[in-house]
Amino acid sequence: MDRSVGACGAAVAHGPRTRLWALNLGGFLGPFGGQVVVPMLPEVAGALGTTVPAVAWSWSAYTFAMAALLLVSGTISARWGRARTVRTAFLVYAVATLLCGIAPTIGWFYAGRVLQGASNAFTTPILVAALYAAVPRERLGGALGRFGSLQAAGMAFAPLLGGIAAVVDYRLAFVAIAIASLLLALVPPADAPPPEPGAAHLSQAERWRSLLNGRLARACGAAFAFNFSAAGVILLIALLGGDRFGLGPSGRGVVVAALGVAGLLTAPQLGHLVDRFGVRRVGLVAFVLLASVTLVTGLAETVWGLVVAALLAGAATTGSRIVVNNLAVTSTPANPDGATSMSMSWMFLGSAVAPLLCIPAYGAGAMIGFAVTAIGAALAAVFLLPRLTAPAVPEAAGVVDPL
Numbered sequence: 001m002d003r004s005v006g007a008c009g010a011a012v013a014h015g016p017r018t019r020l021w022a023l024n025l026g027g028f029l030g031p032f033g034g035q036v037v038v039p040m041l042p043e044v045a046g047a048l049g050t051t052v053p054a055v056a057w058s059w060s061a062y063t064f065a066m067a068a069l070l071l072v073s074g075t076i077s078a079r080w081g082r083a084r085t086v087r088t089a090f091l092v093y094a095v096a097t098l099l100c101g102i103a104p105t106i107g108w109f110y111a112g113r114v115l116q117g118a119s120n121a122f123t124t125p126i127l128v129a130a131l132y133a134a135v136p137r138e139r140l141g142g143a144l145g146r147f148g149s150l151q152a153a154g155m156a157f158a159p160l161l162g163g164i165a166a167v168v169d170y171r172l173a174f175v176a177i178a179i180a181s182l183l184l185a186l187v188p189p190a191d192a193p194p195p196e197p198g199a200a201h202l203s204q205a206e207r208w209r210s211l212l213n214g215r216l217a218r219a220c221g222a223a224f225a226f227n228f229s230a231a232g233v234i235l236l237i238a239l240l241g242g243d244r245f246g247l248g249p250s251g252r253g254v255v256v257a258a259l260g261v262a263g264l265l266t267a268p269q270l271g272h273l274v275d276r277f278g279v280r281r282v283g284l285v286a287f288v289l290l291a292s293v294t295l296v297t298g299l300a301e302t303v304w305g306l307v308v309a310a311l312l313a314g315a316a317t318t319g320s321r322i323v324v325n326n327l328a329v330t331s332t333p334a335n336p337d338g339a340t341s342m343s344m345s346w347m348f349l350g351s352a353v354a355p356l357l358c359i360p361a362y363g364a365g366a367m368i369g370f371a372v373t374a375i376g377a378a379l380a381a382v383f384l385l386p387r388l389t390a391p392a393v394p395e396a397a398g399v400v401d402p403l
Contacts, residue, residue, distance in 0.1 A: 005056040008045070016214050019098075021381055023130055023131055025180075026123055026124070027148075027154070027242035029093075029123075029177065029180055030124045031154035032154035032157065033097060033154075033177050034063075034117070034120070035154070035155055036158045037055070038059070038158065040170040043166045044109070048103065048105060048109060048137075054106055062114065062117035062120075065113075065114045065118045066117035066348055067121075067345050067352065068120050070121045070341045070342070071076070071342060074125045074336075074337035074340055074341030076122075079207075079353075081136065082337070084304035085126055085183050086184075089119045089120070089123045090119075090181045090182070090184045091185050092119040093115075093181045094178040094185070096112050096116040098112075098174065099112035099115065100174050101170075101171040101173075101174030102171070118365060121341065125337060125344050127147070129329055131143045140326060140329075141271040141273065141276075141326060142271045145267045145269070147267045147325075148318050148321055148322045151263070151267075152318050155259070155260040157257075163253070171347070208338075210334035211332055211338055211339060215331035216331040219324055219331055220343050220346040221380075222287070222323075222380040223324045223328070223346045223347035224347065224349055224350040225305070225377075226321075226324065226376060227348070227376075228351070228373075228376035229291065229376035230313075230321075231350065231354040231374050232354040233297065235354065235358060236297070236358060237255060237256060238255070241306060243366075245302075247303070256310065258314060259317065262313075262315045263314045263315065266314075282319060282322075282323055283319075283320070284384050286319035287316075287320055287378070287380040287384070289312065289319075290374075291375075293316060294374040294377060298369070299367070320377070324347065325341075328340050328343035330346075341358050358372060358373045
C-alpha cells in the first residue's frame with residue numbers, strides 16, 4: 001500500500017497526464033519504426049540500386065542490434081537517469097531514421113537501421129519501467145495493457161502507413177518518424193527513485209547482481225519461448241495465405257495486420273485481467289491459447305478461417321507480452337529498468353530465431369511447421385507452472401507479490 005501511494009504521489013508531482021501519453025506514444029513508435037520498412041522493400045531496393053532480399057536483411061540488423069543492447073540498457077539507464085537516457089535515445093533515433101531516409105547506398109541504410117535498433121533498446125524497456133514507477137501496483141496490469149495496445153497498433157499500422165508513404169515516396173515515412181521521435185525527446189519520463197525503499201542507495205554492482213534471481217530468469221525464458229511462437233506464426237500465416245489460398249502481397253498483409261488489430265482492441269482488457277486474476281493465471285491461459293491456435297492454424301480451409309486464427313493469435317500474443325512485461329518489471333525491485341530490458345532482449349532473440357526453425361519446418365509440411373512453431377508457447381506455459389517468490393530488496397522492506 002505504501003508503495004502504491006508513494007508511486008501515485010510521485011506521478012502526480014511530475015504531471016502524470018503528459019508523462020503517460022508520452023510513454024504510450026513511445027510504445028507505438030518502437031514497433032512502428034521497426035516494421036515500417038516491410039511494405040516498401042521494392043521501393044527502397046530500387047532507390048538504393050540493390051535487391052529486395054538485401055533490404056530485408058535490414059530487419060535483422062535492427063533486431064540483433066536492439067537485442068544485444070537490451071541486455072544492458074536498463075541497468076545503464078538506472079545509472080544515467082531515465083530522463084537523460086530516453087531523451088538521448090529518441091534524439092539518436094531521430095538521426096538514425098533520417099539516415100535511413102537519405103541513405104544513398106544499402107550500406108548507409110544498414111547503418112541507419114542498426115542505429116535505430118540500438119537506440120530503441122534505450123527507450124521501450126525504460127518506458128515500461130517508468131510506468132511501473134508511475135502507477136499503483138493494483139493498476140499496473142491496466143497500464144501495461146494500454147502500453148501493449150499502442151505497441152500492437154504500431155505493428156498493425158506500420159505495413160499500412162508505410163505502404164501508403166511508399167506510393168508517393170518512401171522517405172516520407174522516415175521523415176514522419178523522425179519528427180515524432182524529436183517530439184518525444186521533449187517529454188521524457190521523469191526521473192524517480194526505484195519504487196521500493198532502500199533500492200535507491202544500491203551501487204551499480206549491486207544492481208547488476210540483483211538481476212540474478214529466479215523470477216527474472218523465468219520471465220526471460222517465457223519471453224524467448226512465447227515470442228518464438230508469436231514471430232513464427234506471423235511468418236507462417238503469411239506463407240500459408242499465399243500457398244493455400246493464393247493471396248497476393250496486399251491480401252497477405254491484411255491477414256497479418258489482423259494480429260495487430262486484435263492486440264490493439266484487447267490489450268486494455270487483458271491488462272485489467274492481469275490486475276484481477278494475477279500474472280500466473282492469465283499467463284497460463286495466454287500461452288496455452290497461443291500454442292493451441294498456432295497448432296490448428298495449419299488446418300485452416302478458408303481465408304476467413306485464417307483471419308480468425310490471426311485474430312486469436314494476435315490477442316494471445318498481446319496477453320503474453322503483457323504478462324511477461326509485468327513479470328519482469330516486478331521481478332527485481334532494485335533494478336526494474338534492467339530487469340525489463342533483460343527480458344526484452346530474450347524476447348527479441350526468440351523472434352530472431354523463429355525464421356531459422358519455423359520456415360524450414362514449414363517447407364517439410366504446413367502442419368509440421370505450425371507444430372514446431374507452437375512448441376515455444378507451450379514451453380512458455382511450463383515456466384509459469386510452479387510458484388516462485390520474488391527476491392527481497394537489499395536494505396529494503398519492499399515485497400513483490402508471488403506468482
